[in-house]
Amino acid sequence: MAEVLFYHLEAKPLEAVLPQLLEKTLERGWRAVVEVGSTERADALDAHLWTYRDDAFLPHGRAGDDEADARQPVLLTTDGANPNAATVRFFVDRAVPGETGGYERIVYLFSGHDPDAVAEARIAWKALQAGNAVTYWQQEPSGRWVKKAG
Template sequence: MPDILFYHLEPRPLEAVIPQLLEKTLERGWRAVVEVGSTERADALDAHLWTFRDDSFLPHGLAGDASSDAHQPILITTGTDNPNQAACRFFVDRAVPQSAEGYERIVYMFSGHDPDAVAEARVAWKALKGNNVLTYWQQEPGGRWVKKA
């Protein structure tokens, strides 16, 4: 049964948070798939991960090349497949998890500044709650994460 973590973004945007979570994912020895809601956001996230910090390198790629997708430690996609056999799947920018099957961890990130995204998160929580263990994390004003449920 996978861990399912809901991250409610408030003071810090996705671009400030996801690189750190991806670094921790790689430190665990896991591969990751990051599912985004559009190809434009996939391109923007791809560019951001190359430049988010001068002293860091997050090996990743955009899905679409069958010969290299399977080898990417982090794969950014708009699709629902798992071509790099990732243990951890991130859902960001309005991509909503439908199932946790096949993963060790699911990370669902949504903006607290977007009422539609909050509503989608509530629906996803109810849909995934069944036999899964869910945790809910919310940012405090300083950016620190607090476990709320």
């Protein structure tokens, strides 16, 4: 059974939230794989994670090199593979969750400003409730997270 966290982005965009969540993941000693909905978006997030803060370094890579992928603490991908043996899987930019087996935690981030993303999150919520501990977190205008369900 995986712990599944839904993050409903309202006040801050993905680019502000994802690096913080990845930092916390690495602080816990976990590896992460971030599944992105498109190659173009994966490229943009890859560039952003190198420069999002002057005083931080978030080690990560793009999937595509089998030997290097296995060593990455954070790996960006557009498919369902887990080449770095991650224990946490992030779904962003409308990537659709599939199998949760093998992960301690699933993190599903979606924009509250995109009606299609909200509709897809509702479908994912229903699908992932079976056999998983699911919680739903929504941002307040201040950016603070409030648990709304689960």
